[in-house]
Amino acid sequence: MSSNAPGPKDDPARILPFQRRGKPRARVPHSPELDTPVEGVEKYGSTGEPDNYRQRMINNGLGLLACIVLVVIGVWIANTMAEMRRKQDCVLSGRRDCTPIVVPSANPTK
Numbered sequence: 001m002s003s004n005a006p007g008p009k010d011d012p013a014r015i016l017p018f019q020r021r022g023k024p025r026a027r028v029p030h031s032p033e034l035d036t037p038v039e040g041v042e043k044y045g046s047t048g049e050p051d052n053y054r055q056r057m058i059n060n061g062l063g064l065l066a067c068i069v070l071v072v073i074g075v076w077i078a079n080t081m082a083e084m085r086r087k088q089d090c091v092l093s094g095r096r097d098c099t100p101i102v103v104p105s106a107n108p109t110k
Helices: 053-092
Strands: none
Touching: none
């Protein structure tokens, strides 16, 4: 067993530092403000200009309309694929009457 290996008496929650090989790096002083993964989001808040509520609602409506169009197209594609699969299964099973033939009714009142 290596002399560097942690033994059972060591703290299991101990963090081992990763050290790169090569030239040594300068130590960065530890400060609490450097612990945050991102800088403050205050700069994305209000710019002081009044909120354009009308434009935001128009954009939301257009986004909703785009989502609805995508759902409708998806349902249409799914139905078309299901119908094609049904017809293909019918043909591959050897039947000849797979496609419905629309015949106008023989209504004498016309």
